[in-house]
Amino acid sequence: MNHPIANHLIHWHEAHPRALVWKQYSDAYSIWLSEIIMQQTRVEQGSAYFEAFKNAFPTVFDLAKAPLDEVIRLWEGLGYYSRARNLHLTAQVLVKDYQGVFPKTPNEIQQLKGIGPYTAAAIASFAFNYPIAAIDGNAYRVLSRLFDIDTPIDSSSGRKQFQELGNSLLDPAKSGTFNQALMNFGALVCTPKKPKCNDCVLQQQCLSFSNQTTDSRPVKSKSLKKTPRYFNYFFLQQGKDTWIGERKSADIWQNLYEFPLIETSRPLDLDSLVEQAQAKNFLPAEFTIKKLHTDLKQILSHRIIYTKIVEIEVPKAFSLPHFQKTAIQAIGSQPFPRILKKFLTQQGISANSNQ
DNA sequence: AACTCGGGGGC
DNA sequence: GCCCCAGAGTT
Numbered sequence: 607m608n609h610p611i612a613n614h615l616i617h618w619h620e621a622h623p624r625a626l627v628w629k630q631y632s633d634a635y636s637i638w639l640s641e642i643i644m645q646q647t648r649v650e651q652g653s654a655y656f657e658a659f660k661n662a663f664p665t666v667f668d669l670a671k672a673p674l675d676e677v678i679r680l681w682e683g684l685g686y687y688s689r690a691r692n693l694h695l696t697a698q699v700l701v702k703d704y705q706g707v708f709p710k711t712p713n714e715i716q717q718l719k720g721i722g723p724y725t726a727a728a729i730a731s732f733a734f735n736y737p738i739a740a741i742d743g744n745a746y747r748v749l750s751r752l753f754d755i756d757t758p759i760d761s762s763s764g765r766k767q768f769q770e771l772g773n774s775l776l777d778p779a780k781s782g783t784f785n786q787a788l789m790n791f792g793a794l795v796c797t798p799k800k801p802k803c804n805d806c807v808l809q810q811q812c813l814s815f816s817n818q819t820t821d822s823r824p825v826k827s828k829s830l831k832k833t834p835r836y837f838n839y840f841f842l843q844q845g846k847d848t849w850i851g852e853r854k855s856a857d858i859w860q861n862l863y864e865f866p867l868i869e870t871s872r873p874l875d876l877d878s879l880v881e882q883a884q885a886k887n888f889l890p891a892e893f894t895i896k897k898l899h900t901d902l903k904q905i906l907s908h909r910i911i912y913t914k915i916v917e918i919e920v921p922k923a924f925s926l927p928h929f930q931k932t933a934i935q936a937i938g939s940q941p942f943p944r945i946l947k948k949f950l951t952q953q954g955i956s957a958n959s960n961q
Numbered sequence: 962a963a964c965t966c967g968g969g970g971g972c
Numbered sequence: 973g974c975c976c977c978a979g980a981g982t983t
Contacts, residue, residue: 626978640978641978641979642979643978644977644978644979645977645978645979645980646966646967646968646976646977646978646979646980647967647968647969647977647978647979648968648969648970648976648977648978649977649978650969650970651968651969651970651977652977652978683967683968683969684967684968685966685967685968685969686966686967686968686979686980687966687967688966688980688981689966689979689980692980692981719980719981720979720980720981721980722979722980722981723979723980724978724979724980725978725979725980728978740978742977742978742979743976743977743978743979744977744978745978760962761962762962785978789978792978793977793978798975798976798977799971799972799975799976827962828963834973834974834975836973871972872972872973872974873973910973910974912973
C-alpha cells in the first residue's frame, strides 16, 4: 500500500521532469560517480564535472587504472578533495575485490570509502531499486516541514528518526522514483528560503505550513544558536548632546537604551546606511560623518548581533523627535546593552559602569 | 558529539 | 557575512 504523500510526490515528480545530466545512465558505476561528485555540491556546479569524469573514465576499470594525479586534476575546483581520493581508491577496491561489480545492499555499499548513509541508499535505490530512503539535505527539509519535526537533523536521534520516516513513506516497489521525487521536490518547491507553498501539492497535509513554522524547519542544533542580526546605530552629536531611546518592543534588550537604530537583514555599507537614515528622518539636510565604527559583535545564546555605529555631527538647529536629547557625559546613568556600554567606555564616555 | 573538509551562489 | 548545497571521515 502506497503512502498518500509518496503518491503526491511521485505524481508531482512525473509532471515536473528535471534534466539532470547523470540521469541518462542507470548503471551503478555512473550513479556512484554522480553521487560522489554531487555531495555538498550544487547541480549547476557539479554537472560539468560528471560529464568530464564520465568522458575520461567511462567504466570503473578506466577509473581504477588511471593515475591519482589525473583524477585530482579533473576534480580541480570542486572542493572536498578527499572525495576524489576516495573515489579513486574505491574504484581500485571495486576492481580488485568485487570484479568491478557493485554490491547491491546499502550495508555492503556503505563499507566502501567515501560512501555514507545517504550515498549508499541512493546507489542501492537508484541502481537496484532496493527499498530504502535516501535522506539528503532536501529530504531532511521536506520531511521536517511535512511533519513539523523539530528534532535536530544533525543529531544521531534525528538522523535515525528521519531515516525511519522516509523508509515508512516510500513505495518499496518504486524506492528509486520516490527518492528522486523527494529530492527534486526539495530542490524546486520546498526550498530552504521562500518555499513555494502556494504552488505546493502537499500544502493541505503540511503540518509546518499550518503551524507557520516552515521558516524554522529543519532544526539544526548548531544553527539554533546563532541567527545573525545586523544593528546599525547613529551616534548623533550636537556639541555635548546626543539622542537615545528606549527599546520597548518585545525583543532582546527590552527597556534598555540605545542610539537611533536601523536594523537590516544583511550588512550594509556606509552610504546605504546614511541613505536609510535620511529616509527615516534620523538626519538633517546637512551633517558631518565623523567616523564609522565597525567590527562590533555581540554573541548571545541564539543570536550574533553584528553592530555598526555611525558617528555624526549635526547642526545646532537640528532636533530629533521621539528620542531623548541627553548630555553625552550623562548617558551612563541609563542602562545600555553591553555592546553599546563597551563602545561608550572605549570612547571615554560613561565610566560609571555598574553592570 | 564536535570538527574538518571547499568552492560557489543567494540574499 | 552567513547559510546552503544529491555528506562523509576523523577525533
